[in-house]
Amino acid sequence: MRLSPLLVFHICAATIGLLSGAAAMSFPKGSRLNGLAGKVLVISMLSMSATGAYTAFTRSQLGSGLNGVLVFYLVATAWTTARRRHGGTDIFDWGALLVILAVAASHAIVGIEAANT
Numbered sequence: 001m002r003l004s005p006l007l008v009f010h011i012c013a014a015t016i017g018l019l020s021g022a023a024a025m026s027f028p029k030g031s032r033l034n035g036l037a038g039k040v041l042v043i044s045m046l047s048m049s050a051t052g053a054y055t056a057f058t059r060s061q062l063g064s065g066l067n068g069v070l071v072f073y074l075v076a077t078a079w080t081t082a083r084r085r086h087g088g089t090d091i092f093d094w095g096a097l098l099v100i101l102a103v104a105a106s107h108a109i110v111g112i113e114a115a116n117t
Contacts (some may be wrong), residue, residue, distance in 0.1 A: 010051040020038075050068070053066075054068075055070025066106050068103075073103065
């Protein structure tokens with residue numbers, strides 16, 4: 001079995017995410033190392049979910065692709081929430097709302113189709 005470079009990148013990003021997540025939990029909250037490990041975790045999770053979603057969509061695996069988009073949404077919105085210094089919403093929040101509504105509608109359609117087969 002031959003692994004594609006994108007799949008190798010996906011696996012490496014997931015491994016780095018696991019290790020940096022463990023590192024972030026082991027350092028004291030607010031320390032420089034905790035912040036660095038958290039940034040590495042976010043970047044690796046965004047990379048992992050984006051490559052996973054792309055790979056799933058190119059292989060006609062709609063459910064897995066939607067799950068990759070869902071993970072990307074969850075990580076991106078969690079990061080922006082943690083970094084936000086003001087209390088309001090901005091254009092990113094409204095765009096993220098549209099993305100997650102589309103993902104939820106797609107999941108519902110896939111579920112209804114599966115139930116009817």
